[in-house]
Amino acid sequence: MxxxxxxxxxxxxxxxxxxxxxxxxxxxxxxxxxxxxxxxxxxxxxxxxxxxxxxxxxSGGRLPKSQGKPSGKKQFVPDKIPQHLAGKDEYSRNKFGNGWADEDGDCQNSRMEALISQSLVEVRFKSNKMCKVVSGKWISPFTGDTIFKASEIDIDHVVPLSWAWKHGANKWANEKRVKFANDPANLLSVESSLNRSKGDKGPDEWLPPKNQCQYILRFQRVYKSYELLIASAEAAKLAVIQKTYCGKDS
Structure with missing residues (x-):
């Protein structure tokens, strides 16, 4: 200062x-x-x-209700997401594909593949077809708790689909939206209750009970890798949240 x-x-x-x-x-x-x-x-x-x-x-200040562009020169962020890119069209889940995709056609969709890859032990399947996972051992990144039943797990989109839609994904090609919805980098095995309480909120509105810094950094990696747009006021809030939970040098 x-x-x-x-x-x-x-x-x-x-x-x-x-x-x-x-x-x-x-x-x-x-x-x-x-x-x-x-x-x-x-x-x-x-x-x-x-x-x-x-x-x-x-320093403890707050933003005015009508926030203009920050005066810093390090990185451009728009005052508002441009109207031609903002997700003004109505969001629906099927804009990102019809549920979990099975891109390689092996009967294991992206939910099952996330459960398999994130389990600490070999998973158990419902049948010899090895399509549906029923049990394994997962450590929730949201709480640190252990979960054994696949039925108690939701696969969380770190960057929610609706959030992405409102930040530019509405202008993507359908193929890119399907890829985003099934990208392992954006998927976490967590408690169903916490995933549903999160909904479509970003880190400025919702954080998990534990491992907040890791969650914030992963959220940023995903939205930046897909070049989603974020307005200056929202970017300023996220920067403060990151410093609060991750420290100055994160």
Whole structure:
């Protein structure tokens, strides 16, 4: 955090009025962080100064209801997801394929393959056809608890399908959406109750009871690998959440 006295600000504002205003983020007395895109930026006269929205938030500040683009230059994130890319069309599960895919045609769909690969012991199948898993040994990444019955497990999409739809997947080809819905990198064997309580929420609205940092980092890896879009206000929230649970150097 960098603080400037009123005289210094006035002096530099006189010399470079546009550059000085655009280079700082103002934290008002009420604790709201305003960058140059905030409608209240010019009207905020009593404030502490920061060099980025993120540093202002990390000091205990909060975003205004109408958030503009952060002044940091390191990475571009849009103020809002562009309307031609945002998932304004109605989401439905079948936009990502009709359930779990069996791409190699071996009768084991992607749910079963996730159960097989994530079990700590050899799984047991319902029949000799080896299509449906009924038991194994899974350690839930959400709680650390052990689960033995496949019927008690949901396969969680780390980045929920509905969340992806709203962040650009509505413009993908059908093949890419099916791939995303069945990508092992996006699948976790977890308790059914927790998967359903999560729903389509991102990390800014829901985190598991344990292993929050690992979950946050995996969420980020998946959405970045698929180049999903995220607005600046949401990105700022996620950055604060990551620092809270993962530490400064994550």
């Amino acid at each position: 960098v603080r400037y006295s009123s005289l210094v600000i006035i002096f530099f504002a006189f010399l470079f009025p546009n550059d000085v205003e655009a280079s700082i983020v103002k934290k008002s007395k009420s604790g709201i962080c305003h960058d140059e895109n905030s409608p209240y930026y010019a009207r905020t006269k009593s404030f502490l100064t920061f060099n980025s929205i993120q540093s202002c938030l990390e």
